[in-house]
Amino acid sequence: MLPDRLRTHGVHGPQISVLLREGAVTTDDGRTVTLADCARPRPGQVFAFVMDTGVCPNAVELARGADMLVIEATFLDAQTHLAQAYQHLTARQAARIAAQAQVRTLVLTHLSERYDHTDEPHFVAQAAQEFDGAIVLARDLERIPVPPRPTRHDP
Numbered sequence: 001m002l003p004d005r006l007r008t009h010g011v012h013g014p015q016i017s018v019l020l021r022e023g024a025v026t027t028d029d030g031r032t033v034t035l036a037d038c039a040r041p042r043p044g045q046v047f048a049f050v051m052d053t054g055v056c057p058n059a060v061e062l063a064r065g066a067d068m069l070v071i072e073a074t075f076l077d078a079q080t081h082l083a084q085a086y087q088h089l090t091a092r093q094a095a096r097i098a099a100q101a102q103v104r105t106l107v108l109t110h111l112s113e114r115y116d117h118t119d120e121p122h123f124v125a126q127a128a129q130e131f132d133g134a135i136v137l138a139r140d141l142e143r144i145p146v147p148p149r150p151t152r153h154d155p
Helices: 003-008 014-022 057-063 077-086 091-101 117-128
Strands: 024-026 032-034 047-050 068-072 105-109 134-137
Touching: 014 024, 047 057, 047 091, 057 068, 057 091, 068 091, 077 091, 091 105, 091 117, 105 117, 117 134
Parallel strands: 047 068, 068 105, 105 134
Antiparallel strands: 024 032
């Protein structure tokens, strides 16, 4: 809702909720005002979650245009053969999916227990070779905010 447009069209108080609910309202002076007169669509945030899969086109489609993609990065490049055998992803493969899907923020998770904390920078480094956006390596119980919507200015 655009407050200046509501004022210009004389829509106020309970009329605003009627306008939202019904898409049009009759103002005090008898004019019909539509939602399009007083509001602009604002896209919501998109979150995608890809887990326990090998490389596949549907992972890209699921994540397409997401503001945040949380995706498994179970293995590093040296274990690509294990990733394929067990239908999991490497950090590089996860990042490639993110790049192809044009996501904004990539969150890597579901690392194999074969790795310890000293290996963690390698996950981010390998992902960064494929994806140039924000990369986060998730940790247990960590809260990672979905990035705010991009601002768009109407002419």
